[in-house]
Amino acid sequence: MNSPRKHLVLLGAGRAHLQVLRGLARQAASDWSVSLVAPHPYYIEAGMLPGYVAGHYTLDDIRVPLDGLVQASGAQFVPAHVLALDPAARRVQLSTGDALPYDVLSIDVEPAAARDAVEAAMPGARGNAMFMRPMHAFVQLWPQLQQLAQQRPLQVAVIAERLPGIELAMAAAHALAAPHGSRVTLVAGAEPLLAELPASLQRRVLARLKALDITVLQDRCTGIEQGSITLASGATLLCDAPLLAHGLDTPGWLAASGLQTAEDGALQLNERLQSDSHRQVFVVPPGAPAEVGPALEANLRTALEGGAFRKAPLGAARLHVVGGGHEHAIAVWGPLGLEGREVWHWKDRRDRKQLAALFAR
Incomplete structure (x- = not known):
């Protein structure tokens, strides 16, 4: 008799989760299913939001529909807000009224205004x-x-x-x-x-x-x-x-979930992005670098299929790039810095390229 398929639930349509979906589109899961839970069926690139405000981008430049990537990955999209997380019961309560069970859970949500x-x-x-x-x-x-x-x-x-x-x-x-x-x-x-x-x-x-x-x-x-x-x-x-x-701040439902926290209230995670108290729960911390996505994908596969975990690259970024209004940006690496229109054009090319790569077929 076949055992039931394991269920991976991705809460939030953050950058790291899009990289997980891209990995699934390249190498589909054979013995587990995937659900992506997000309140809206599109991704907004936070790094390009100031450019939208400044008038450099249209809304369509920074907001990309998720349907193509979700379909290619074989995941199911669940349009809902999260109301509560019960890590002991391995269940997520959704605004639709459903209680979504999981074997492995990954959280990559937008920081919430408290x-x-x-x-x-x-x-x-x-x-x-x-x-x-x-x-x-x-x-x-x-x-x-x-x-x-x-x-x-x-x-x-x-x-x-x-x-x-x-x-x-x-x-x-x-x-x-x-x-x-x-x-x-x-x-x-x-x-x-x-x-x-x-x-x-x-x-x-x-x-x-x-x-x-x-x-x-x-x-x-x-x-x-x-x-x-x-x-x-x-x-x-x-x-x-x-x-x-x-x-x-951390969304209220996550803060109230019972996952172990540090003294400052931040979730206590290990170098694999797992909750210290509930190892079947993975969390992408706010401000995580773009490189964290592939490590998260590998660790989710390991949690479901077995194998060796990877250390996630969570070191502080050395390069800081800041939009400064009209076609102006600042780039600083340690004591070295450049700014002006040419830095803006470099930032613009980099941001567009990275966004396109998330949804490339």
């Missing part, structure tokens, strides 16, 4: 701010803000402490400047800007913010009302459009 925590820290954020995440909602709302800036000058505040939000501020400053001179203010928190990144990158980013006439406030947002935001210093900043690229 809206309850953001609302507690910045009352009024939920009703008055435009959140950068989830990206599928942001890319639909952004053109509406652009249209408003065509009618009158806007005061825009980007609330962000980390690089993706700062890139968003630089892109927005370029996109909204014409024809009425809309202005962007970056509300960057109380800590020094980009203190965790190389000093050479900090200097170039700060200079670029100045060149784009972006006001940088080292202050915290403590409340958002229609037309203004309140700062920890007690000041009030007039603001027509608050953009929130802040408060990104």
Whole structure:
């Protein structure tokens, strides 16, 4: 009597999971089935989002349908949000009402805006701010803000402490400047800007913010009302459009799953990307390098079929590439750095090539 096929469930349509699907398209699984669970049937390239905001890309340039890759891989696409994960029972509860069982689970989801925590820290954020995440909602709302800036000058505040939000501020400053001179203010928190990144990158980013006439406030947002935001210093900043690229966190269902965490609340993973407490659960951490996908695919196959696991390449990136608004980018490798239009064109070619490679037949 044949034993039932093992079931691999992929939660999220992140880059690493697309690389897993590409591997399955090349070498199909013979004795296990695959389900991809994601709320939307397309992939949005986060690294190209500032270019979309700046007007360098159309939505179709950065958002690619998943159907062709899913079909080629032999996987089943399940359009749903995850409500809960029970790793002890090996089951995922979905917004469709289904409880999806698995033998091996892989999680590669978009960082979530922790809206309850953001609302507690910045009352009024939920009703008055435009959140950068989830990206599928942001890319639909952004053109509406652009249209408003065509009618009158806007005061825009980007609330962000980390690089993706700062890139968003630089892109927005370029996109909204014409024809009425809309202005962007970056509300960057109380800590020094980009203190965790190389000093050479900090200097170039700060200079670029100045060149784009972006006001940088080292202050915290403590409340958002229609037309203004309140700062920890007690000041009030007039603001027509608050953009929130802040408060990104582990999705609530994942934080509540019972998977072992470290002292800082991050999931405790080994070098194979397995949960330390539940070895049949694999997780791609936020900010993982592009090279992690092939190692994840190999380790998922090993978990289902046996063999040797691979160490995932999770070292900190040495090359930092930052979009700086209109056809401008900054590239820094340690103390070495370049910036300008030629760096932008190199970044553009690299990003387009990498995106195309994910969906190549």
